[in-house]
Amino acid sequence: MKSPRTCPPQDWVPLLVPDMPSPQALLPWLERMHAARHYSNFGPLVKELESAFAEGFQLPIGQVTTVTNATLGLELVLQALDLPPGSRVLVPAFTFVATATAVLRAGHVPVLADVDAHSWMLTPDIARAACAVARVDAVLPVATFGMPHHMPAWQQFEHDTGLPVVIDAAAAYGSQWLAGAEGTLVFSLHTTKSLPAGEGGLIVSTRPGLAARVRELSNFGINLDPAADVPLGALAGVGTNAKMSEYHAAIGLISLQNWEHNSQCRRALRADLMQDIAQASPGPLVWQQQGHGGELMAPTLLCARLPSEAARAALEKACHRGRIMTRRWYQPLLTNMGVLRHCCTPLDTPNAQALAATLLGLPFFLGITHEQRQRVCTTLAHALAKFA
Structure with missing residues (x-):
């Protein structure tokens, strides 16, 4: 009897891919x-x-x-x-x-x-x-x-x-x-x-x-x-x-020659990914807002704030099952690092604490494929359905 065929595992969707000159x-x-x-x-x-x-x-x-x-x-x-x-x-x-x-x-x-x-x-x-x-x-x-x-x-x-x-x-x-x-x-x-x-x-x-x-x-x-x-x-x-x-x-010097083109591509990719994710997400995600310093001209990361700590944990687990890399930026907070506690002076940080509990970095890199983008959006939609 032939053994049943199994689908080969998908490759991981990277979190970041360096954009270095050839x-x-x-x-x-x-x-x-x-x-x-x-x-x-x-x-x-x-x-x-x-x-x-x-x-x-x-x-x-x-x-x-x-x-x-x-x-x-x-x-x-x-x-x-x-x-x-x-x-x-x-x-x-x-x-x-x-x-x-x-x-x-x-x-x-x-x-x-x-x-x-x-x-x-x-x-x-x-x-x-x-x-x-x-x-x-x-x-x-x-x-x-x-x-x-x-x-x-x-x-x-x-x-x-x-x-x-x-x-x-x-x-x-x-x-x-x-x-x-x-x-x-x-x-x-x-x-x-x-x-x-x-x-x-x-x-x-x-x-x-x-x-x-x-x-x-x-x-x-x-x-x-x-x-x-x-x-x-x-x-x-x-x-x-x-x-x-x-x-x-x-x-x-080579990167400087290519900077304007690559920065335009990064801005366009970020806008497209945010739109795709917003359409796929059953609930609102919060993105970093522009301050008075002007526009983010060459994004290198894509970080979303989830509705709750439980929602982030659910998305992390779903992404791991779907072989999608994520990262908690920046974890833990400086105030929560044991090595730093004895040599820093902490002030009240309610906004930073809230960010640390709900922020998650998603895949973002030039050259991300349509299949990889679809996999991220589908995984996000399924993982967050119960938090809508």
């Missing part, structure tokens, strides 16, 4: 690098990439610098601000762990604040309220999921309070601009971000001397300025090795 596209840049025999230490491709960034932000070249990744970029910016040791830095409780660990590794104390219920971000109004109940020495807002901040409002906050503000804009390249205001931005060029270089970070700052100081600290703190009081080659400060390599700059 080896063929990269080859001419690698040949340039190899011909110059310059592979790191502020090489010609790094300089070219930084010049392109400066032009894009309409700033002098001295107000931008690259680093090996955004996490080290945050640490070095905090160090460059020369805050007293143990300063208290306000950060949102709802964010990736690197925001808090950068504060700790810079020798300071994260003060964990709430976020806006609609934009899911730490806003100037929330920061003002936090300053009224806790000592704050600096503020580190996050461009959550790439949603840009309104920089004139943060400039006004700095003016009113005297507190330095640094925007963790890791996921917001192409969305977060200075918009004519003064400010400091730290971007990630990680492989999953809108401008991927494999690894890398970008600091943009109108604060006098800050980008130059970060650049120096990224090269161990060695002075390379002949006009400085410290001799050339001597330590001007205690830094680290956080220089971007020529390899990563090459990838960044």
Whole structure:
């Protein structure tokens, strides 16, 4: 007797798929690098990439610098601000762990604040309220999921309070601009971000001397300025090795050439997926709302807020059965991480707690197929039917 046929299992629908340049596209840049025999230490491709960034932000070249990744970029910016040791830095409780660990590794104390219920971000109004109940020495807002901040409002906050503000804009390249205001931005060029270089970070700052100081600290703190009081080659400060390599700059330059096209595709895909999911869902889902900082220009994630914690759990189980990857962004909250409890100061965070209980990341990547999209929508409709 023949055994009954069984259907082969479906492939998993990925949560994310990096959108990196092909080896063929990269080859001419690698040949340039190899011909110059310059592979790191502020090489010609790094300089070219930084010049392109400066032009894009309409700033002098001295107000931008690259680093090996955004996490080290945050640490070095905090160090460059020369805050007293143990300063208290306000950060949102709802964010990736690197925001808090950068504060700790810079020798300071994260003060964990709430976020806006609609934009899911730490806003100037929330920061003002936090300053009224806790000592704050600096503020580190996050461009959550790439949603840009309104920089004139943060400039006004700095003016009113005297507190330095640094925007963790890791996921917001192409969305977060200075918009004519003064400010400091730290971007990630990680492989999953809108401008991927494999690894890398970008600091943009109108604060006098800050980008130059970060650049120096990224090269161990060695002075390379002949006009400085410290001799050339001597330590001007205690830094680290956080220089971007020529390899990563090459990838960044290719990605920059393709950024406008890819960002348009990402915006269109996000709008289509949200529409498909809204039509399939038997109940309302809540999406992140645009704040006063402008439109999300190059989305890299798709996160939906479910009606309840039970609804999220049901959808997670259904997606697992259907071989669809999901993720709880950001779980657990910083306030609920045991490693951080003894070294952070938590404030009341009702909005962040509610987000943490109901938010779920769904598959989002360029090249997602019609079958994969249909599978996500069908699974969502079945899983949430009883919660309608």
